[in-house]
Amino acid sequence: MEHAPWSKNGHPVAAYWNMGCPNANAAFAELIRVSRRDMRARCVMQLASERARHVFLPFAGWLVAAKVDPDGARQIVDFVLPGDVFDPATASTAIAAVDVAAVDNVQLAMIPRKAWHGYLETHHAAWALSVRQTAAGYGRMAERMLRLGKSSAETRIAYAICELCLRADPFGLVADRAFHLPLTQQVLGEYVGLSSVHVNRTIRAMARAGVLDYHGQLEVIIHDLAALAAMAQIDPAELRAAIIPSPG
Amino acid sequence: MEHAPWSKNGHPVAAYWNMGCPNANAAFAELIRVSRRDMRARCVMQLASERARHVFLPFAGWLVAAKVDPDGARQIVDFVLPGDVFDPATASTAIAAVDVAAVDNVQLAMIPRKAWHGYLETHHAAWALSVRQTAAGYGRMAERMLRLGKSSAETRIAYAICELCLRADPFGLVADRAFHLPLTQQVLGEYVGLSSVHVNRTIRAMARAGVLDYHGQLEVIIHDLAALAAMAQIDPAELRAAIIPSPG
DNA sequence: CGGCAGTTTGATGCCCGTCAATAGTGGTGG
DNA sequence: CCACCACTATTGACGGGCATCAAACTGCCG
Numbered sequence: 001m002e003h004a005p006w007s008k009n010g011h012p013v014a015a016y017w018n019m020g021c022p023n024a025n026a027a028f029a030e031l032i033r034v035s036r037r038d039m040r041a042r043c044v045m046q047l048a049s050e051r052a053r054h055v056f057l058p059f060a061g062w063l064v065a066a067k068v069d070p071d072g073a074r075q076i077v078d079f080v081l082p083g084d085v086f087d088p089a090t091a092s093t094a095i096a097a098v099d100v101a102a103v104d105n106v107q108l109a110m111i112p113r114k115a116w117h118g119y120l121e122t123h124h125a126a127w128a129l130s131v132r133q134t135a136a137g138y139g140r141m142a143e144r145m146l147r148l149g150k151s152s153a154e155t156r157i158a159y160a161i162c163e164l165c166l167r168a169d170p171f172g173l174v175a176d177r178a179f180h181l182p183l184t185q186q187v188l189g190e191y192v193g194l195s196s197v198h199v200n201r202t203i204r205a206m207a208r209a210g211v212l213d214y215h216g217q218l219e220v221i222i223h224d225l226a227a228l229a230a231m232a233q234i235d236p237a238e239l240r241a242a243i244i245p246s247p248g
Numbered sequence: 249m250e251h252a253p254w255s256k257n258g259h260p261v262a263a264y265w266n267m268g269c270p271n272a273n274a275a276f277a278e279l280i281r282v283s284r285r286d287m288r289a290r291c292v293m294q295l296a297s298e299r300a301r302h303v304f305l306p307f308a309g310w311l312v313a314a315k316v317d318p319d320g321a322r323q324i325v326d327f328v329l330p331g332d333v334f335d336p337a338t339a340s341t342a343i344a345a346v347d348v349a350a351v352d353n354v355q356l357a358m359i360p361r362k363a364w365h366g367y368l369e370t371h372h373a374a375w376a377l378s379v380r381q382t383a384a385g386y387g388r389m390a391e392r393m394l395r396l397g398k399s400s401a402e403t404r405i406a407y408a409i410c411e412l413c414l415r416a417d418p419f420g421l422v423a424d425r426a427f428h429l430p431l432t433q434q435v436l437g438e439y440v441g442l443s444s445v446h447v448n449r450t451i452r453a454m455a456r457a458g459v460l461d462y463h464g465q466l467e468v469i470i471h472d473l474a475a476l477a478a479m480a481q482i483d484p485a486e487l488r489a490a491i492i493p494s495p496g
Numbered sequence: 497c498g499g500c501a502g503t504t505t506g507a508t509g510c511c512c513g514t515c516a517a518t519a520g521t522g523g524t525g526g
Numbered sequence: 527c528c529a530c531c532a533c534t535a536t537t538g539a540c541g542g543g544c545a546t547c548a549a550a551c552t553g554c555c556g
Contacts, residue, residue, distance in 0.1 A: 049486060067394045072483050075397040077390045091384035092489040100504060133282050134382055136339035140324045141389050146315045148396040149323040149441030153544070161447075182541085184502065186334050193397030217502085231534055233318055238297060241340040269511055401512070432534065448536060464521085465534085 002044045009236040016059055016083035021083040021125035032057065032109040032118060036151045039102040045110065046100035052089040058082050060108030062182055065098040072183065076191040078140060079103070080168050085133045087113065093244070104182040132245040148193050151233070158231035161212070162218060166240055173236045175225040181218040189220070206231070250275030260312070264307055264331035269373035276374065279367060280305065280357045287350040293358065294348035300337040302358040306330050306429040310430055313346040324439040326388060327351070329415050329459070333381045335361065352430040357478035366460055380493040387490045396441050399481070401450045405442040409460070409468060421484045423473040454479070 013032055035054075039045065039061075047051065056063055063080035065088060077098050080086040083118055088096040111119075120126050139164065142162045147156045165179040166172060178248050181188075186196040186201070194202075208213055211228050222228055229236055251293050261280055273428050275465060283302075287293065287309075294300065296315055304311055328334040359367075368374050377436035380479040388411065395404045413427040414420060429436075433451070434444040442450075454460055459476050461469045470476055477484055 039469060049490070053323075065390070067390060069394060069398065074438040075394045075399050077393050078344070087383075090381050090387040090490045091380060091493045093380065093383055093494070094257050095489060097383075097387040097490060122370075132339060132341065135335075135341055135345075138385070138523085139345040141386075141393070142315060145325050145389070145393060145396060146323045148393060149438075150317065150321050187500080190397075197505090197546080198544055201544095204504075241343060242297075242338045242345060245339045246341070261542095434534080444535085445514080445537090447514055448510090452536075 005222050008083045013059055017057070017129065019123065019125045021123065024123035027119060027123060027177070030100065031111050031115060032215070035115075037108055037110055039106045039108065041102055041104045041106075043106075044099060046088055046098075047063075047068070048096050048098055048099050050087075050172045051094055052087070052096040053114060055098060055099045055113055056080060056086045056088075056110060058084065058106055058110060061108070062103040063106060063108070064103055064187075065100050066101065067098055072137075074190045076187070077168075078137060079164065079191070085130065086137075089113065093247045096141045101187040103187065121159060129245075136243055136245040143243065147233075152193055153192075153198055154206070155192065155232050155233055157188070157199060157202050157226050159234065160188060160192050162228065162236065162239065163221075163233055163243065165220065166236070166244060167224070172240060173222075173225065174221050177221065179220045179222075180200040181220060183218050265333070265377065267304070267371065267373045269371065272371035272373040273354060275367060275371060279359050279363060283357045283359045283363075285356055285358055287354045287356065289350055289352045289354075291354075292347060292349045294344050294346075295349050296336075296337055298344055298346050298348060299337070299342055300344040300361060300438055302334075302461065303336040303361055303364045304328060304348060304356060304358060306332065306354050306356040309356070310351040311356070312349050312351055312435075314345055314349065320436045321396055323441065324345070324435070326385060327415075328413065333378065334385075335364075337361065345449070351435065377493075384493040391487070391491065395481075398493050401440075401442050401446055402454070402479050403481055404442065405436070405447060406476050407482065408436060408440050409470075410480045410482055410484065411478065411491065413468065413470070414484070414492060421470075421473065422487060423470050425469065427468045427470075429468060431466050433466075 017028065018133055019028060037055055039237065059082045063086065064076050065078045065080060066074050066076045070076050087096050088100055090097040120130060147159050162173055164181050168181060170243065171177065185199045189196045189199040203214065207214060211224045213223065260276065267275065267276060311334065312324050313326045313328060313334065314322050314324045315324050331454045336348055338345040368378060395407050412422055412429050416429060419425065433447045437444045437447040446467055448492055451462065455462060458477050459472045461471065
């Protein structure tokens with residue numbers, strides 16, 4: 001089988017996005033092909049409160065949706081992972097709600113919003129995908145707000161690790177498996193609302209307690225999944241159902 | 249003009265939701281008429297992680313979307329106000345991400361999700377409304393997460409007041425106008441992630457500083473809008489564009 | 497080797513949660 | 527009308543968790 005120009009390592013885009021309709025898939029592949037880009041780590045692709053021009057579909061590497069407050073502190077609102085579809089638009093749909101930037105080196109499609117919405121209107125089958133993606137994003141934010149509001153640093157970090165391992169790895173959240181999260185402790189802190197110093201203390205304590213191991217820029221191995229889930233106040237299977245868009 | 253059975257005080261539902269298409273409006277009015285309900289304050293209509301059966305459209309009174317953590321503390325994820333359309337579904341679309349409950353006495357339509365999605369498929373014009381509502385909800389949650397993560401109690405509360413006054417009052421965020429927010433300080437605390445005691449201290453300090461007045465269950469009058477906006481770290485016009493669904 | 501970005505650890509202080517007690521406020525029944 | 531109750535608001539005292547400042551330590555790359 002020949003590799004399409006928008007495939008990577010023999011891993012075609014179709015493995016991430018499937019509309020369940022040949023016509024829709026073909027038109028989608030063409031959209032992707034035309035708007036394919038490469039971005040280096042830290043590259044900013046969209047600024048909040050500027051005109052929202054694109055919908056973002058990464059297929060290698062992570063993006064962040066973030067906001068910066070007047071003091072310069074950054075709060076990460078959500079990560080955008082390969083297979084996601086992210087539209088940064090707000091209520092007045094021309095304006096972006098958040099900054100969008102690359103976490104590490106990223107390969108993605110930046111589809112102009114007009115073209116994307118035209119595609120959705122033409123290809124009814126793609127609506128289901130869009131709706132699932134939106135619902136998954138909402139579920140993630142609801143879970144995360146619960147922890148941002150009232151939980152301890154330990155709960156927030158345990159939850160973030162569970163969420164990101166679930167999303168990053170098709171095998172799900174299992175023990176004794178290495179997960180790679182392309183994050184510094186600083187970035188993880190911006191996600192969970194903690195200083196990088198306190199992220200370090202907390203994750204270090206978890207490692208000393210034997211719950212997990214990590215090294216470098218967050219190569220994580222979970223040893224005691226039950227303990228981690230308890231800290232995060234989740235049930236792995238239930239969380240998966242709530243935040244991972246179902247392929248169906 | 250005769251009042252339709254689903255109108256209230258001569259204030260027809262059409263003032264809240266307009267699909268911009270007579271057919272779609274007529275079918276919508278019928279949906280509303282059939283699924284109209286009254287609910288008393290504190291009544292719970294949906295539990296998180298149970299099957300999501302309805303889409304909620306209040307036209308008098310407020311709803312909350314909330315989650316309860318294992319210790320019994322409640323985090324309010326969003327308020328649902330008259331004119332909103334709220335679908336509590338998650339990524340596996342049959343399950344609800346959040347509890348839905350009435351804040352005060354509420355008149356609303358609870359449309360079965362199947363009927364609602366059938367309606368959206370039949371009446372293309374209504375998609376735009378649905379998309380705007382979703383985008384507005386996303387914008388609100390992004391703004392709120394920014395404050396939940398890193399901001400002081402003063403900023404969180406000032407922001408919550410700005411957001412809710414904007415959403416609750418068609419005249420927008422203006423000085424020396426009385427806004428009624430049907431919330432106790434306890435509930436406001438569950439929204440911004442603070443204890444009711446600290447909500448009291450903070451809002452009291454704001455009143456003493458002459459920024460606003462309030463009494464009873466949050467009848468608020470803003471005296472110094474500029475100071476309040478500075479505390480909330482917002483620009484009123486910009487915030488409005490980000491979180492209020494545009495009528496167009 | 498030096499430089500830089502990230503990690504690790506210690507010391508200090510403040511914001512906000514918790515506990516506790518008092519004072520309103522509205523609703524209900526006598 | 528008043529007594530009584532539940533609920534909410536208000537204020538004080540105290541303690542802990544996390545931010546902040548600062549200083550080594552690590553690993554990586556040129």
